[in-house]
Amino acid sequence: MIITQASFRMSFFGGGTDFPGFYEKHGGKVLSTTIDKYCYVNVRHLPPFFEYTNNITYSLREQVNSVEEIKHPAIREAMKFLDMHDLSLSYDADLPARTGLGTSSAFAVALLMGFYALKGKYADKRRLAEEAIYLERELCRESGGVQDQIAAAYGGFNRIDFSAEGFQVNPVVISNEKKERLNDNLLLFFTGVSRFSSQIQEKHEQALRSKEEQLLEMLALVDEAEAALVGGDLDEFGRLLDYTWRLKRGVNAAVSNDTIDSIYNAAREAGALGGKLLGAGGGGFLLFYVQPDRQADVRKALEQLKEIPFKFESGGARVLYYLPEDFIKGGGKVC
Numbered sequence: 001m002i003i004t005q006a007s008f009r010m011s012f013f014g015g016g017t018d019f020p021g022f023y024e025k026h027g028g029k030v031l032s033t034t035i036d037k038y039c040y041v042n043v044r045h046l047p048p049f050f051e052y053t054n055n056i057t058y059s060l061r062e063q064v065n066s067v068e069e070i071k072h073p074a075i076r077e078a079m080k081f082l083d084m085h086d087l088s089l090s091y092d093a094d095l096p097a098r099t100g101l102g103t104s105s106a107f108a109v110a111l112l113m114g115f116y117a118l119k120g121k122y123a124d125k126r127r128l129a130e131e132a133i134y135l136e137r138e139l140c141r142e143s144g145g146v147q148d149q150i151a152a153a154y155g156g157f158n159r160i161d162f163s164a165e166g167f168q169v170n171p172v173v174i175s176n177e178k179k180e181r182l183n184d185n186l187l188l189f190f191t192g193v194s195r196f197s198s199q200i201q202e203k204h205e206q207a208l209r210s211k212e213e214q215l216l217e218m219l220a221l222v223d224e225a226e227a228a229l230v231g232g233d234l235d236e237f238g239r240l241l242d243y244t245w246r247l248k249r250g251v252n253a254a255v256s257n258d259t260i261d262s263i264y265n266a267a268r269e270a271g272a273l274g275g276k277l278l279g280a281g282g283g284g285f286l287l288f289y290v291q292p293d294r295q296a297d298v299r300k301a302l303e304q305l306k307e308i309p310f311k312f313e314s315g316g317a318r319v320l321y322y323l324p325e326d327f328i329k330g331g332g333k334v335c
Contacts, residue, residue, distance in 0.1 A: 007034035009151035018145030028162035100279025102148035155316025238289025242274030270301035
């Protein structure tokens with residue numbers, strides 16, 4: 001039996017520049033961190049005593065006799081990709097899926113790590129990131145960028161650079177005291193709305209060419225935000241969040257709606273220096289930068305929403321439990 005864990009990510013700046021159609025021409029950068037909210041994958045070989053050969057549990061339960069019958073695209077394609085058979089697999093998570101925290105990519109990373117571990121093999125962070133990107137973008141044909149898979153695999157507070165040659169993960173060098181102050185100044189609220197990000201990402205991909213100027217400005221903001229973190233004023237980081245959110249809304253109108261706009265405006269009027277909707281948009285989680293003396297006012301203004309306390313984390317994907325087993329394809333396991 002194998003249990004793996006991958007953390008969800010919080011993307012601050014540069015979202016949209018991680019699309020190949022953009023970064024292969026201009027280069028791309030994102031500034032993001034993983035947080036102490038996780039998904040978990042439990043996988044083992046299924047003993048040969050049932051009427052089905054694969055037992056898959058997530059929001060649904062699938063009991064099937066062939067990999068091709070599995071409806072969940074990521075599980076089906078990952079099993080085919082790594083030649084996995086006769087599995088009992090379950091998924092669990094600290095937060096709901098489709099909410100802008102890179103949950104699907106964290107699942108892809110944890111899933112692949114679990115499969116490799118079940119085979120008795122080690123997959124390093126780069127391999128996990130690259131194969132999770134391949135799984136989601138090529139095998140499952142889902143639209144989107146490539147930052148989420150990298151963040152989930154590596155973990156930590158990073159600037160990730162993209163080019164036609166690949167990606168580079170660069171940890172942000174910031175003191176623990178300053179990182180804690182930043183964490184304390186960020187408030188996270190759930191809008192109550194889940195959505196399929198690939199539908200919004202398709203519109204973003206269509207807008208890449210016509211909104212190139214805005215994306216280049218969003219790219220430049222990554223360096224400004226990192227400078228504010230490393231050597232400048234943390235409050236400037238909050239103001240830049242507001243600016244990049246307005247740019248993002250200009251690139252793709254589908255990222256927001258009247259409800260989200262009203263929530264955002266209420267938080268700003270109550271004292272938030274800036275904020276943004278996390279992920280592709282359309283719902284999910286709203287993040288705000290709020291100075292400590294204004295946080296009570298912002299919480300009061302958004303009291304209809306659920307606040308999610310969180311801490312930055314740096315572990316990345318990991319195997320939590322490892323009990324190796326020998327497996328005979330089509331014949332169960334031999335311990």
